[in-house]
Amino acid sequence: MPASIEDVARHAGVSTATVSRVLNGVDLVRPETKSKVEKSIAALGYRVSESARSLRTSSRRQILVLVPDFSNPYYGEIVRGIESVAREHGYHVLLSETRTEGARKRAYVELLQQQLADGVVCLDPVTIRRLAADGIVSFPWVACSEFLPDADIPYVSIDHRQAAKDAVLYLLSRGHRNIGFVNSDERFIYAQQRRAGYEDALKEAGVDARADYIQSVGGVDYPLGELAARRLLALEPRPTAIFAVSDTLAIGVMKASFRAGLKVPHDVAVVGFDDVPVAEMFEPSITTLAQPMYSLGQRAFSLLLQRIKGESTTSEILPHRMVLRESA
Amino acid sequence: MPASIEDVARHAGVSTATVSRVLNGVDLVRPETKSKVEKSIAALGYRVSESARSLRTSSRRQILVLVPDFSNPYYGEIVRGIESVAREHGYHVLLSETRTEGARKRAYVELLQQQLADGVVCLDPVTIRRLAADGIVSFPWVACSEFLPDADIPYVSIDHRQAAKDAVLYLLSRGHRNIGFVNSDERFIYAQQRRAGYEDALKEAGVDARADYIQSVGGVDYPLGELAARRLLALEPRPTAIFAVSDTLAIGVMKASFRAGLKVPHDVAVVGFDDVPVAEMFEPSITTLAQPMYSLGQRAFSLLLQRIKGESTTSEILPHRMVLRESA
DNA sequence: TTGTAAGCGTTATCAT
DNA sequence: ATGATAACGCTTACAA
Numbered sequence: 001m002p003a004s005i006e007d008v009a010r011h012a013g014v015s016t017a018t019v020s021r022v023l024n025g026v027d028l029v030r031p032e033t034k035s036k037v038e039k040s041i042a043a044l045g046y047r048v049s050e051s052a053r054s055l056r057t058s059s060r061r062q063i064l065v066l067v068p069d070f071s072n073p074y075y076g077e078i079v080r081g082i083e084s085v086a087r088e089h090g091y092h093v094l095l096s097e098t099r100t101e102g103a104r105k106r107a108y109v110e111l112l113q114q115q116l117a118d119g120v121v122c123l124d125p126v127t128i129r130r131l132a133a134d135g136i137v138s139f140p141w142v143a144c145s146e147f148l149p150d151a152d153i154p155y156v157s158i159d160h161r162q163a164a165k166d167a168v169l170y171l172l173s174r175g176h177r178n179i180g181f182v183n184s185d186e187r188f189i190y191a192q193q194r195r196a197g198y199e200d201a202l203k204e205a206g207v208d209a210r211a212d213y214i215q216s217v218g219g220v221d222y223p224l225g226e227l228a229a230r231r232l233l234a235l236e237p238r239p240t241a242i243f244a245v246s247d248t249l250a251i252g253v254m255k256a257s258f259r260a261g262l263k264v265p266h267d268v269a270v271v272g273f274d275d276v277p278v279a280e281m282f283e284p285s286i287t288t289l290a291q292p293m294y295s296l297g298q299r300a301f302s303l304l305l306q307r308i309k310g311e312s313t314t315s316e317i318l319p320h321r322m323v324l325r326e327s328a
Numbered sequence: 329m330p331a332s333i334e335d336v337a338r339h340a341g342v343s344t345a346t347v348s349r350v351l352n353g354v355d356l357v358r359p360e361t362k363s364k365v366e367k368s369i370a371a372l373g374y375r376v377s378e379s380a381r382s383l384r385t386s387s388r389r390q391i392l393v394l395v396p397d398f399s400n401p402y403y404g405e406i407v408r409g410i411e412s413v414a415r416e417h418g419y420h421v422l423l424s425e426t427r428t429e430g431a432r433k434r435a436y437v438e439l440l441q442q443q444l445a446d447g448v449v450c451l452d453p454v455t456i457r458r459l460a461a462d463g464i465v466s467f468p469w470v471a472c473s474e475f476l477p478d479a480d481i482p483y484v485s486i487d488h489r490q491a492a493k494d495a496v497l498y499l500l501s502r503g504h505r506n507i508g509f510v511n512s513d514e515r516f517i518y519a520q521q522r523r524a525g526y527e528d529a530l531k532e533a534g535v536d537a538r539a540d541y542i543q544s545v546g547g548v549d550y551p552l553g554e555l556a557a558r559r560l561l562a563l564e565p566r567p568t569a570i571f572a573v574s575d576t577l578a579i580g581v582m583k584a585s586f587r588a589g590l591k592v593p594h595d596v597a598v599v600g601f602d603d604v605p606v607a608e609m610f611e612p613s614i615t616t617l618a619q620p621m622y623s624l625g626q627r628a629f630s631l632l633l634q635r636i637k638g639e640s641t642t643s644e645i646l647p648h649r650m651v652l653r654e655s656a
Numbered sequence: 657t658t659g660t661a662a663g664c665g666t667t668a669t670c671a672t
Numbered sequence: 673a674t675g676a677t678a679a680c681g682c683t684t685a686c687a688a
């Protein structure tokens with residue numbers, strides 16, 4: 001049996017109220033009393049029961065992070081950011097993967113029904129839409145990376161449209177006119193915005209957008225990138241450059257290009273998105289749009305904390321950055 | 329204010345004990361009573377307070393997973409396995425990254441001092457050693473992937489020695505005699521065992537082991553793989569094959585090889601370890617030793633659950649598998 | 657089959 | 673500056 005606050009109180013010859021006071025560093029406690037209590041705490045190896053504290057304060061000091069895919073380093077970096085600042089504020093991080101619809105549903109129900117977390121950072125586009133559609137607005141949650149422009153839900157993200165435009169503008173500046181676009185799932189805002197950015201750049205350069213140059217494959221897994229590239233490379237005229245909305249897709253695109261006997265960037269230039277760690281290591285190394293994943297996570301938690309405290313919040317757009325490497 | 333069990337009881341015209349009974353599906357409750365209660369629960373939108381339940385049962389139905397690096401997909405897969413079966417058993421997963429010594433220390437202290445989790449799955453070699461050294465044995469925890477052979481701590485892992493031997497045997501069978509070995513940190517058991525496997529294979533083939541063919545670089549980050557390769561490739565005679573103890577290191581090795589103007593596998597064959605998703609996508613695709621990451625995670629949780637329940641447990645060795653691709 | 661009530665370990669209000 | 677004590681919402685003997 002672990003020591004309770006009462007054991008400490010008895011040992012120190014004070015009341016539990018006093019022990020609680022030194023525990024929480026609130027109110028005035030006479031220095032001598034305080035050190036007496038601290039000695040007893042040490043002597044008994046006492047640790048406060050988080051469960052009791054949670055019940056009493058109705059706060060778990062935990063947040064839930066909903067992640068589409070644990071094995072995607074993009075999300076890993078964001079989670080790192082979230083955790084780093086959560087920890088600073090005494091919060092712990094509960095993780096749920098929403099890869100499958102079943103998992104997503106369970107997570108959703110738990111999120112709403114049990115109060116095991118004081119708030120939620122949601123990285124999953126589908127769940128974000130669902131939360132908004134269900135009008136979940138009193139519960140403290142924020143969107144990160146993906147978001148809803150018009151809903152009243154705080155988010156942290158980048159300017160996807162401008163970022164995509166930057167990428168395509170770069171390709172145009174290198175003389176490319178036939179530029180393929182590999183998108184994930186256009187139901188998602190980030191995907192819509194990146195597509196808009198792609199089209200913005202083309203229009204600005206006076207280049208006609210060809211519908212068949214746009215491949216939306218519904219996800220960001222490697223094989224989907226290969227699939228998109230196979231389709232794109234079969235087109236006439238064949239694109240001389242391909243912009244993919246994630247590094248994983250870009251890798252798939254390159255793989256398919258190699259299989260087709262094409263050299264990157266000589267025969268087809270490839271630009272990715274995210275700048276995950278492996279982007280620098282791939283052969284050729286990947287030219288990509290870097291998102292500040294770690295900061296995205298940090299800011300998302302800060303926003304969430306404001307919501308938890310009931311303060312008003314305002315969404316944030318963080319800067320992106322184009323990283324020039326070998327693939328384009 | 330969310331409805332409490334008392335509200336439900338009042339609404340249904342029964343006692344809180346009865347509500348609790350239908351909540352937990354225990355004891356006999358008359359079907360009519362049960363449905364009456366269930367109606368009230370639905371009507372009031374009642375959800376049990378996990379905090380109160382935790383306090384009462386002194387179980388949080390949460391486990392803590394200590395992970396060296398979130399952005400490494402190897403750990404991501406293991407965490408997925410852990411979470412999948414944890415969820416089946418009604419447990420939630422708390423995540424802490426132990427990348428830095430500071431984070432590691434904090435996590436360690438929290439692990440021991442607060443009872444915010446019913447148990448721990450530890451993936452971090454350093455923390456595993458520390459827990460063992462500190463004689464933490466009454467607290468329910470298990471090691472996963474890394475482990476301690478002689479300590480009395482349950483673990484799930486693979487036969488690292490045999491796996492490494494398999495890899496090197498394969499290289500030998502392809503005619504290689506000058507085989508470099510890139511290890512991470514030989515303070516860790518898995519690293520020691522893989523090195524032993526490397527030496528076993530050499531000995532079995534009657535090939536002399538050269539000390540300078542072994543590079544221990546202290547970690548598995550990409551740049552460390554490049555570093556190791558630069559050293560190895562400067563040797564005389566130059567190794568014609570390199571076995572690295574992780575795919576990330578293997579990728580670094582290949583990168584450095586390309587930079588040195590060498591072709592893989594023609595000039596230098598490369599074998600990795602883990603079979604992370606990108607191993608198949610790299611150019612050339614990576615021949616590697618696949619670990620059953622997902623199963624590792626699943627079994628680790630199962631073992632932990634046994635410990636939590638106070639049942640006796642026995643460590644498990646899961647099968648590995650060599651995956652032949654293009655790099656060797 | 658159901659109800660009563662004690663108690664889990666805190667925090668916070670009100671006295672003193 | 674400190675103490676007594678009432679919650680917080682649940683589970684579980686024990687009683688009925």
